[in-house]
Amino acid sequence: MSSQISQVQVRRATRSSKVGAIALVPILIFLAVLPYILSRGTQQTLVTLFSFIVLATMWNLLAGYGGMVSIGQQAYIGIGAYGLVYIADTLGIDSFLAVPFAVIIVGLISIPISFLAFRLIGGYFAIGTWVIAEVIKLLVVQVPALGGGSGISFGALSDFSPGRRIAYVYWFALICVILAVTVTYLIMRSRLGLGFTAIRDDEVAASSLGVHVVRSKRIVFVLAAMGTALAGTMIAANNLRVQPDSIFSVQYSAFMIFIVIIGGIGTIEGPIVGAIIFFALQQWLADLGVWYLIILGITAILITLFLPRGVWGLISGNGRIRLFPVGYSLNVSDLAKSLSMSKGTTNESG
């Protein structure tokens, strides 16, 4: 019997993830050379798409894995954007070096915020995060050094020629996307990610098995804030202007939520697919004015009610195809064969 059990393999990679990993290389190379092919305007449009992917990936980390629905993530977009402009323009630190500083500062700010926000749960947590974002906006508007109500321009990048600048920002944004997705992937494969899966299934049981529920949630809250701030720096570098009313707009939260729901909540692929769909709809329905948000809202409601795994769930056949395998699968076909079962079964624990 022991020889039979030694034949059982525990695997993480699946055929689809291997194919996906191989396919990813040419896709990334293709994306990396695009600045040599595309117009500046198109590159800027793609940076916006990339910022949506980062935002949605972070919101999914928070809500899809951490179970925390926030409608106040614009707070970190705003601080990240203002932070970058302030550190680069006023303190004179190199723009791309200023990005990690801005992101770390947001991480530090989000720790005390988490203590306030964690006093609320569920829907009240959601509105609470929104209030905190409003407070931050109202405070930022009071600071003359940040331009008050009219905002500030981002001047440090104007040392570069426009073509060069836009290409640099594009590559920076591409790196940000890779970083955000990779970090999320690694977190979900780690002990922390395993803890989250346990919390999602049963918080009390997870806690009794030694998962530090509150601490895990706080780590994810801070990481999501930092990733969201990274998106904020992308937006600032792309638009070259930061205005309080638009950078702290709750509409960003609406976008993140719709993207994640449409793409598929609780998967790494979902936010990416959702962002591409959302972006295509936005370009396509732009002529319709506000109708595109109405259509998106109705779509999100219908998907929540009837297709909770989202579009990616539909594409992947409810999780059979995985580009980013987070769980383990047990290959028991050899064992099953020797136990004279006709068919191998796999057991997913994700």
Next chain:
Amino acid sequence: MNWLNAVVQGLLLGGLYALLAAGLSLVFGVMRIVNLAHGVLAVVAAYIGMVFVQNFDVSPFLAILVVVPLMALLGFAVQWGLFTPALKRGGLSPLLVAFGLAVVLTQLLQEIFTADTRSIPSGSLASSSFEVTPELFIGVLPMITFVVGVVVIIALQLFLTFSPLGRAMRAASDDSETVSLMGIDNRMVYALATAIAFGTVGLAGIFLGMRTQFSPTFGDAILIFAFQAVIIGGLGSLWGTLLGGLVLGVAQTVGSQINPSYGVLAGHLVFLAVLAIKPSGLIPKAVDR
């Protein structure tokens, strides 16, 4: 304006906030749903009231007779068709559905009425007031709003405590499965609870529309103020919601007294202070359900 005046005006404003928050409190109390569309629903009611008053040239108080049943009907339909199915899905679904509804309604208002600010014409009522002292005037409309707010909270509390339907709602809140074993149709109880909640939102929306200017995105602020009233007062207690509304109203008017741009910020800071110091609210429920 002096300080006494600021406090009195704040209390009157707080009555409106309590009225706005009552429905949010009720829906959460019975179904554990945080209705993120609550704020925009008040604005929807205000727009319906405005259209009615303008087109038929009648008193805004007559509009209440139309708007409240209409909103109650909408509440029944939303609960029956959206929230209850979302509850069955579990997890984050009710919250996400409510959020989607909020965005859709806001954008629809934008499409129909544009982003311009409007108000419900209330004739001489808007400007009439009576003098308490030479320093202190009380507006008739704010006074009526305050009284309506307090009466609605008391009526809801009495309804939940003594009526059979109110009892069923409290029971469904405690243990919905056992309640359904007792022969009560949860789905109907939920739909009626939301109908009542939307009815109070309709009422609040009319008074809101008479007192201030509103626009399609005004619902965001309303949701935040109603939420703050609920949390400051303490979850699950309607008396708490009333007190929370009054505290928020006073914080905002006193803040504005210090500096006109600090009003909303002062309300936020009082809310955050309560959250930090006494997260269960000023009047916490004795036993957590």
